[in-house]
Amino acid sequence: MSKSAFLSGGVALIILSIAGFGGWLFSLPPATVAAEAPPVPQQEGDAMLASLKPKRERPLVAVIGINDATETTDYLMPTGILRRADVADVMMLATGPGPVQLYPALKVEPDATIAAFDAAHPEGAGYVIVPAMSRDDDPAAIAWLRSQAEKGATIIGICAGAKVVAAAGLLDGKRATTHWYYLGEMLRRSPTVRYVADRRMVADGSVTTTTGITASMPMMLTLIEAIAGRDKAEAVAHDLGLEQWDARHASGAFRLTRPFATTVLASSVAFWNREELGVRLEPDMDEVSLALIADAWSRTYRSSASTFAASSETVESRNGVRVIPDQSGTNWPEGVRVSTFPHSKPADALDRTLDAITARYGERTTEVVAMQLEYPRR
Template sequence: MSKSFFIWGGVALVILSLAGFGGWLLTLPAGTAAAEAPPVPQQEADAMLAALKPKRERPLVAVIGINDATETTDYLMPTGILRRADVADVMMLATGEGPVQLYPALKVEPDATIAAFDAAHPEGADYVIVPAMSRDDDPAALAWIRSQVEKGATIVSVCAGAKVVGAAGLLDGKRATTHWYYLGELLQRSPTARYVADRRMVVDGTVATTTGISASMPMMLTLIEAIAGRAKAEAVARDLGVERWDARHASGAFKITRPFATTVLVNRFAVWNREEFGIRLEPGMDEVSLALVADAWSRTYRSNATTYAASTNAVESRNGVRVIPDGSGTGLPEDRRVSTYPDQRPADALDHALDAIAARYGERTGNVVAMQLEYPKRATD
């Protein structure tokens, strides 16, 4: 990092301090103490799997998104993981016609609108995956989710998708969790929901909720285990690079600390020092790795990821996700072209992306990204 970056970052913090933010920063903890994830009783794990058992031998899974802003990894990772497992039919849906703009990166073509899905499948889905969305109160999304519940669907929210599920009235009186940053907001809006700490996923009846963005990986593996058994889930986990996928979680490790807040503030105020990184879309590429890497590089507050391809036509991934490139060709220098690590498994690709972010912007920025993903970062070789 340049000397001028630190100077202007310091000026930004002085301005914030004069505006009253300095006192707030001093109230934050200096860091998070090492936290151990408590074990999950076997009885609880068995009950979770039992609650997620499908009604049909080959269930139908619908992943719902709103067209203008649905979270990247929440939308793509469940789709990619469940399709590579081949234990269910999986459809990516949108509330309206046209592509789904994901945030903080990527744009994709959905498989169908919710209206087309209802016409083709009047019996409804077995499972509905609800990602985080830019609006928790989208009328079309809420009405459709409620209609699927009435038809017997199990609802699985990812990350702040719990706020959408709560807005639909489906968390009233239920045990639940969500992304650490949105927990207070969720409980304020759904005051009868009962927060369960130290769990990466919580299932209560026909509603499942998870913690942060990266929790969709263990959640989908748990769903695969419920549908097709432990051996199938283990095979998919090996393919993903995941060692375990139980509900253990150290909730106390994820909170706003002074280093987190100051890093975000300094990075956000360094408006002259933004970087754009390009990801080349290739037919057959792994959509899970793509989602994780693009998401991570777009959460540094210093950079964003865009995509390019040989043409502006949609590029189909390994498991049939059609990604629309942001442009054809690239004028970006080589050091601003980001790899999705095609020779690595998706979980390892995320670890390498976090290492690359830390190498470019510093360890604190890498930690900021991991904290947003609510991801317990692993060491890489």
């Protein structure tokens, strides 16, 4: 997987376009389906909360990443949401020393390596959150996941992180879900996984998986509810800009369509029409908003988001995420600088970013971004 989770897919689309473009393109659905998200039975929701109940009064949560390519929002949004809730101790880990390069944007300093974590916490984590990674079978990540599962950790695969969980053998014979784009691949590699449609999150025993990138928001609120109760989860949801959340999802609305493919192809071919947009890092900025905004702008196939600050020193977010600027000592030109909407709640900041993408590139590009994020737009 390259800088964007879908750049490799875009290259594949271009190759396909050269070899029989017309037939392949017109074999795709002409539009997305206006699917309705079915209700989730109360007993299913109760069972998920029961499976996520903590084993310790104040649990320890480990968010694991590989250093060279871990998905931006999958890594930062769980960290930011859980830390603002203050119901657990949360550590961002890396398989090796040094920073974690996130994709499609941002670079951060982890709190520790997995080796340092193991030395400090030989009993293991209460929860391990697994983002999408550029390699599903990274040996260090796989071995560490297995060891944490053996110690009793609850494993939560975010988005295509479910493929990493599956590669570790932790989804064998279990019910699960993942990002729509990678579902077929996961089932081919792990044929005993039982896919569950129309759910943003699926729990089976000590393993929970989610659909696309933005599903980590309702997933973390559900985890907060399991740890600290509904009132606490509702307070954090309000702080995020969400008035309701649950496991409902219309899976049929997310798939590869003709408009998606043609928009990606047109933007990929017009490589000269791509721009680098600046995101100014500010101390105490909201890391959830930052992740969503940088992620969205870097998935347009028309732009990439780069961070800048007054110096090369790390900039610490509101909840202790240390972000390394891509550039320092420069003031990005106003016309190619994007807002982080500092006075908006994170969910609202994402919606406003999608509106800004529409204004800059058009609605079809925004639909491509929302489809990659697997975001049911409000």
